Amino acid sequence: xxxxxxxxxxxxxxxxxxxxxxxxxxxxxxxxxxxxxxxxxxxxxxxxxxxxxxxxxxxxxxxxxxxxxxxxxxxxxxxxxxxxxxxxxxxxxxxxxxxxxxxxxxxxxxxxxxxxxxxxxxxxxxxxxxxxxxxxxxxxxxxxxxxxxxxxxxxxxxxxxxxxxxxxxxxxxxxxxxxxxxxxxxxxxxxxxxxxxxxxxxxxxxxxxxxxxxxxxxxxxxxxxxxxxxxxxxxxxxxxxxxxxxxxxxxxxxxxxxxxxxxxxxxxxxxxxxxxxxxxxxxxxxxxxxxxxxxxxxxx
Numbered sequence: 001x002x003x004x005x006x007x008x009x010x011x012x013x014x015x016x017x018x019x020x021x022x023x024x025x026x027x028x029x030x031x032x033x034x035x036x037x038x039x040x041x042x043x044x045x046x047x048x049x050x051x052x053x054x055x056x057x058x059x060x061x062x063x064x065x066x067x068x069x070x071x072x073x074x075x076x077x078x079x080x081x082x083x084x085x086x087x088x089x090x091x092x093x094x095x096x097x098x099x100x101x102x103x104x105x106x107x108x109x110x111x112x113x114x115x116x117x118x119x120x121x122x123x124x125x126x127x128x129x130x131x132x133x134x135x136x137x138x139x140x141x142x143x144x145x146x147x148x149x150x151x152x153x154x155x156x157x158x159x160x161x162x163x164x165x166x167x168x169x170x171x172x173x174x175x176x177x178x179x180x181x182x183x184x185x186x187x188x189x190x191x192x193x194x195x196x197x198x199x200x201x202x203x204x205x206x207x208x209x210x211x212x213x214x215x216x217x218x219x220x221x222x223x224x225x226x227x228x229x230x231x232x233x234x235x236x237x238x239x240x241x242x243x244x245x246x247x248x249x250x251x252x253x254x255x256x257x258x259x260x261x262x263x264x265x266x267x268x269x270x271x272x273x274x275x276x277x278x279x280x281x282x283x284x285x286x287x288x289x290x291x292x293x294x295x296x297x298x299x300x
Contacts, residue, residue, distance in 0.1 A: 005039035006068045008032055009047060013065050017055045090119030091282035096133070096141040100193075100225045101269075102126035104245045105297050106142070113289045120282045128194070128223050133274050139283055142290070144267040157271040160295040162242050164265040166202065166258040167249070172235040173256055180259055182212040189219035189237030191228045196221045202240060204262045212262070229255070240264040244298050269298060 008021070012032065015021040022029040040047050047061035057065055097106060102124060110122055125131065125138065133141055133154065144162065166185070168178075178184050182204050190200060196218040204212045219237045222228055225245050232239040233254045249255040271290065279287075 094123040167255040169235040190216035191239040
């Protein structure tokens with residue numbers, strides 16, 4: 001059964017006839033009559049008594065009219081509610097990111113967004129494991145990557161480029177008498193983010209494009225950047241981390257940068273989302289906030 005036919009029937013009863021209903025709807029009277037007859041055929045009952053002058057509902061037609069009118073009213077309420085949601089900045093946004101991004105990037109960006117948008121709630125899923133966005137019900141993911149992301153149905157937007165540097169404690173640098181030559185770091189104890197390779201190396205490059213591969217001894221491997229920073233501050237070794245992660249420690253002298261002319265990687269940070277179609281204002285506002293605020297946080 002076509003729900004439009006129920007709508008046409010209700011209009012005929014409310015307007016007191018086919019002619020008045022057809023004028024209100026802006027459709028031919030013949031089409032309206034044909035659709036109501038189709039509804040009667042689908043239901044297997046007569047809904048209207050037709051004379052040359054008057055159209056009135058039958059007993060079953062009057063009962064059907066009450067049910068149909070109530071159902072159509074609920075559809076109107078549902079549509080109104082959706083339009084209200086679509087036109088107001090309110091709702092819930094689910095964002096996936098790494099633990100490091102949550103601790104040292106979004107920790108500054110998310111609170112400001114929530115202050116500016118009191119009708120929006122954010123669910124943050126911080127994990128170093130890639131999660132399926134669609135199966136996980138994730139609206140947007142923030143991911144770092146060195147290589148081009150594989151082509152897929154996901155929407156990918158480049159957000160920023162981040163430099164990784166080598167850091168250690170000031171006393172450690174003095175005690176080891178480290179020079180600005182990458183080869184001087186060979187064999188030094190390393191504090192490594194994630195799982196270490198069997199033969200771990202720092203892969204370095206300078207502004208001229210020159211590269212260096214420096215073997216090191218893994219003293220500590222961890223998924224937590226805070227743990228690695230604290231170990232470095234205690235002179236336990238050298239750590240490679242994003243520059244923005246160690247901003248405060250460098251400013252207060254807890255850590256110093258090694259090899260200032262070299263970087264330990266320059267990954268891209270990208271926003272990844274399932275689709276851009278039908279985005280609610282709350283999600284659009286969240287994306288706009290990320291694009292405006294996060295690059296500045298990551299540029300340190």
